[in-house]
Amino acid sequence: MNLADSAGARRDLADRLAAAGVLNDPALRRAVEEVPREAFLHPGVFLPGDDNQWIPKTAVGTDPQEWLAIAYSDQSLVTQLDGHLTADQTSEPVTGFPTSSSTLPETVLGMIQHLDLDDGNTVLELGTGTGYSSALMCHRLGADNVATVEVDLDVARRADAALEACGYSAWTVHGDGLTGYPRLAPYDRVIATMAVRRIPYGWVRQTRPGGTILATVGTWTYGTGLAKLTVREDGTAHGRIVARSSFMAARSQVDQYPTGDLAARAAYATSERTTRTPPQLLHDWTPAFFAQLAAPGVQLIRSLDDNGSSRTYLFDVDRESFAELTEASAEGEWNVRQGGPLALWDRIEETLTLWQANGQPGVEHVRLAVDERGHTYWIGNEKPDGPNGPAWTHRV
Numbered sequence: 001m002n003l004a005d006s007a008g009a010r011r012d013l014a015d016r017l018a019a020a021g022v023l024n025d026p027a028l029r030r031a032v033e034e035v036p037r038e039a040f041l042h043p044g045v046f047l048p049g050d051d052n053q054w055i056p057k058t059a060v061g062t063d064p065q066e067w068l069a070i071a072y073s074d075q076s077l078v079t080q081l082d083g084h085l086t087a088d089q090t091s092e093p094v095t096g097f098p099t100s101s102s103t104l105p106e107t108v109l110g111m112i113q114h115l116d117l118d119d120g121n122t123v124l125e126l127g128t129g130t131g132y133s134s135a136l137m138c139h140r141l142g143a144d145n146v147a148t149v150e151v152d153l154d155v156a157r158r159a160d161a162a163l164e165a166c167g168y169s170a171w172t173v174h175g176d177g178l179t180g181y182p183r184l185a186p187y188d189r190v191i192a193t194m195a196v197r198r199i200p201y202g203w204v205r206q207t208r209p210g211g212t213i214l215a216t217v218g219t220w221t222y223g224t225g226l227a228k229l230t231v232r233e234d235g236t237a238h239g240r241i242v243a244r245s246s247f248m249a250a251r252s253q254v255d256q257y258p259t260g261d262l263a264a265r266a267a268y269a270t271s272e273r274t275t276r277t278p279p280q281l282l283h284d285w286t287p288a289f290f291a292q293l294a295a296p297g298v299q300l301i302r303s304l305d306d307n308g309s310s311r312t313y314l315f316d317v318d319r320e321s322f323a324e325l326t327e328a329s330a331e332g333e334w335n336v337r338q339g340g341p342l343a344l345w346d347r348i349e350e351t352l353t354l355w356q357a358n359g360q361p362g363v364e365h366v367r368l369a370v371d372e373r374g375h376t377y378w379i380g381n382e383k384p385d386g387p388n389g390p391a392w393t394h395r396v
Contacts, residue, residue, distance in 0.1 A: 005064070006036050009072040013037075013105060016074065022110040025117070031139035032109065038071035040130040040162045041102060044087025045070065045077040046094075054078065054094055056087035077102040079130055080155065083251075098248065100155050102130040103193065107245070112136060114214055114228055114242060115189045121145065122184070124206065126177030126215075127193035127250075131159030138168035147171035147184050151251050178250055180206045187211060195219050195247040197296055198394060199227065199237070199370045207231040217241075217368075219249040220300065223288025225363040229370060237370040241363045244285060258315055262303065266313060266324040269337040276333055277349045279312040279325045287352055289363050293377050293392040294351035295344050314344045323348075354390045355379075372396075 014032040017023035023032065044058030047070070059067050070077070080086055081096030112133065115123070123137050128150035138146050143163075150156035153174050160172040173181055177192065178200050185206035192203075192215035203213055211231050218224030224246055229239030248254075258265055281287040282300055292298065301313040314323040321340025328335045336345050355361070358379055368377045374395040 006038055006068055006071070007033075009068050010034070010036065013072050017106060017109050020106050022106055022113055025113060025140075027140050028109065028112060028117075028136065031136045032105075035132070035135045035139055035166065037102065037105070037132055038068065039166055040132040040135065040159070041071055041077060041079065042158060042162060045079055045102070046081060046087055046096075046098075047077075049093050052095055054081060054096060056090050056092075056094070058087050060088075061091075074104065074106065076104045076107075080152075083152070084154075099251075100129055100152065101248070102132055103247070108133045108136070108193075110243070111191060111193070111214060111226070111245075112140075114226070115191060115212055117141065117189065121188040123147070123189045123191065124181055124184070124187040124203075125149070125191050125193065126180065126203075127151075127247075128156055128159045128172060129193060130155075131163045131172070133193060134159065134170055134172070135163055135166055135168050138163070138170050143168045143170045147173065147181050147187075149173045149175050149177045149181050151176055176252070178202075178252065182206055190214070192216065193247060194250045195224055195245075195253075196250050197253055198375050198396075199229065201370065201372050201396070204229075204231055204235065204237045204370055207237070209233045213237060213239075216245040216247045218289060218292045219253050220288060220292060222246060223282075223285050223292060225289055225366065227368060229368070235371070239368060241289075241366040241368070244363060258299070258301070258317060262301065262313055265315065266322045266337065266339065269324075269339045271336075271338050271343065273336050274328050274330070274333045275325070275336050275345070275349060277352055278332075279334060281352060282312070282348075286360070286362055287355065289366075290351050290355050291348045293366075294347040295342070296394055298344055298348075314348070316340070316342055316344060351390075351392070358390070 010033050014029050023029050046054035049055040078098040078101045080100035083099045122145045125148040128148040134148045156174040163170055180202045186208040188211045190203050190207050190213045195216040209231055213229045216224050217227050225241035226243045226245035228242045229237040231237045299315045303311045312325040319342050321342035323345035324337045325334045365379055376393045378391040
């Protein structure tokens with residue numbers, strides 16, 4: 001397919017992004033209009049099908065107009081399943097867990113716009129993926145000013161080939177994005193296209209004072225937030241959550257959910273009580289975000305008993321702690337059983353109570369500070385340098 005064939009689709013995409021408010025920079029608009037997204041989808045994509053299956057689609061085996069419609073659709077496009085399977089390796093629908101994708105363009109451009117790029121800025125991107133966002137930043141800043149790190153060797157090779165084919169000789173590196181890329185540091189901007197439990201302090205050290213770090217914090221599939229921080233001369237970084245954001249977790253931080261008999265993992269409780277704080281709150285984005293502040297690393301699992309009643313489990317596997325919540329006989333109450341050294345529901349309930357007492361603020365009201373000892377989060381726009389009320393501190 002001639003890249004000129006997609007020129008109209010690229011202009012239409014730019015129009016939609018501008019209408020969505022995520023494409024205000026004329027230089028970035030030119031990038032969207034000139035960088036072909038389809039060039040970064042080799043060898044193909046998986047589209048969602050019925051019964052949790054994925055339908056493979058490749059450029060070679062798809063009508064050109066249909067392929068363009070897929071490439072410029074307003075959706076994330078899965079490009080790899082289970083850490084190895086690509087769309088050219090199967091012709092039938094398959095099941096699997098997405099491990100690489102071309103992210104929704106509105107999300108990509110929204111994040112790049114949050115970087116507030118200036119001419120001559122140097123950027124470190126963590127999580128190359130297909131290379132499409134790398135190409136947009138190369139177009140905006142020049143390829144020599146962009147370094148991008150990808151943990152999956154095959155994904156990195158495909159992205160590098162696509163970037164080179166489009167004329168962008170960026171610094172494409174195979175490595176662990178959690179360590180950054182010190183070789184070209186310091187950078188003016190650091191952007192992570194993966195979710196992390198915390199901002200690694202190595203990223204702060206690799207960012208120039210006055211520079212920006214942008215990353216999604218939280219590793220649930222929802223209840224996560226986009227953190228934007230400015231690095232200071234004293235080696236700390238301060239900022240806030242600027243929006244909801246959802247990305248695949250960093251490979252080494254993907255939750256390995258407990259398998260087998262969950263009841264067996266919750267067999268030995270050290271305390272039992274009731275609560276009027278419903279676990280259903282954790283179904284919603286903002287309470288889920290605050291729950292992860294209260295108990296970082298906790299895993300949430302919901303199940304149904306044979307009689308149809310719901311059961312909520314919280315596990316911290318590393319610390320051998322759990323909480324189990326079931327409906328109590330009294331209306332509006334839940335039974336809570338907890339075990340292990342961490343009283344997980346106590347922590348989460350206390351945080352949700354504080355959140356409610358503060359007017360149920362959205363994630364955008366959360367500020368954070370990062371130093372070499374860890375993170376501190378707090379609520380409130382009036383205190384940018386540190387908390388004067390409820391705070392959550394996570395030490396390394």
